[in-house]
Amino acid sequence: MTPSADQVAAFQANGGFTPVTVSTVVLGFVFAILLLWGVWAMRTAYVGWAENRLTQRQFLGVVVRFVAMYLVLSFFLLS
Numbered sequence: 001m002t003p004s005a006d007q008v009a010a011f012q013a014n015g016g017f018t019p020v021t022v023s024t025v026v027l028g029f030v031f032a033i034l035l036l037w038g039v040w041a042m043r044t045a046y047v048g049w050a051e052n053r054l055t056q057r058q059f060l061g062v063v064v065r066f067v068a069m070y071l072v073l074s075f076f077l078l079s
Contacts, residue, residue, distance in 0.1 A: 027077055034073060038066040 045062040048054035
């Protein structure tokens with residue numbers, strides 16, 4: 001649903017910024033949190049693999065799942 005020109009003008013008058021700016025900030029925040037979580041998950045998996053608590057297959061599973069989740073979210077949020 002696209003907002004009308006009156007709605008965009010009212011939003012900008014009350015907030016001081018455009019809806020596009022809010023969208024960009026929210027998307028940036030989502031991707032920053034996702035990347036931080038991914039780095040934490042892969043580092044934790046790497047430590048488990050290095051200490052022989054995870055197999056190489058389990059470690060690669062963590063990495064593949066993160067990459068798949070990142071690609072799917074990128075597709076849905078940026079398209």
